Amino acid sequence: MKVAAVIPAFNEETNIVAVIREIHDVSKRSGIEITPVLINDCSTDKTAALAASLDCVLLDLPVNLGIGGAVQTGFIYAFEEKFDVAVQVDGDGQHPASLIPNLLIQMQQSESDVIIGSRFIEKGGFQSTFLRRTGIKWFSFLAGIFTGYRVKDSTSGFRMLNRKALAVVCTDYPDDYPEPEALLIYAKHKLIVTEFSVEMKERSGGVSSIGPFQAFYYMWKVTLGILFCFVRSKVTV
């Protein structure tokens, strides 16, 4: 079983070393072969230099693509290099990489194509702000209508994909704020999606990509994105 841990990173010099070390620790402890694949999204800090000194695959993007394009690069790598499974672990250290083996077991037991690590099933750990939770509920509701998936944490990027799902996202993945829209892409290709309860941490350093002013834009962009994604999937089928 070959697992690729896809880590998108934009200016994450404070977190990246710890994230990659944790993945190596998990790999050693569980005996599962987990390869960290770091995608440097044209960082302006020392992320690339740090990553080059670490034991990981480094994909250096020549221009900044944003989270969607960066993650997709990792997925393409994982698919082409014949990994069985890819799991997205954000470069800010919020995602508990120690749970990768649990996600893997869940994926095999539930025979799912996609496992989503969710903060809101047992409501432990970092729960985000009220405003953000409301936004996430709205996206979950909207995506639920169009896909039938009952995903509570629709913006969670902590996701594990098998090869069937990888083949889909290699050619079709949204650009910015991709997580809620990706649900519609999964649904279009009839992938089986299961949520798995995890606890997330508050980011340990660096800055979030979504500031308060972007929140409003984010709401509209993703809402429209979901609607267009739905229309597109109906028209082409």
Added chain:
Amino acid sequence: MEKIQMIAIIVSLGFLGYIARLIYKGKLREEYAFIWIICTVLLITFAFWREGLVVMAKLFGVIEAPNLVFTGAIFMILVYLLHLSVTVSRLQESNKKLAQDIALMKEKMKHA
């Protein structure tokens, strides 16, 4: 021939010459050159044919002839802006693919 007509003709011809130069030097793609040539030809036509504007306005039922110019011009600008937005979206998509391919190839080169 009135002064303003002379100026309009000279400016329009100059504009046409400049566009021709851009095309000749390969700085303007043919698809855009086409649109610009049509615009210039229209400008020159109405510079020579002064009553043309009034005739056209009557034809479309526009009372004030200059309003026809504004309506027509703004509509054409909107269509052109939309076209540019589509072009930018397409470029962004190909830019993404190129960047991803370069990143993946750089990684492969390390092991070659």
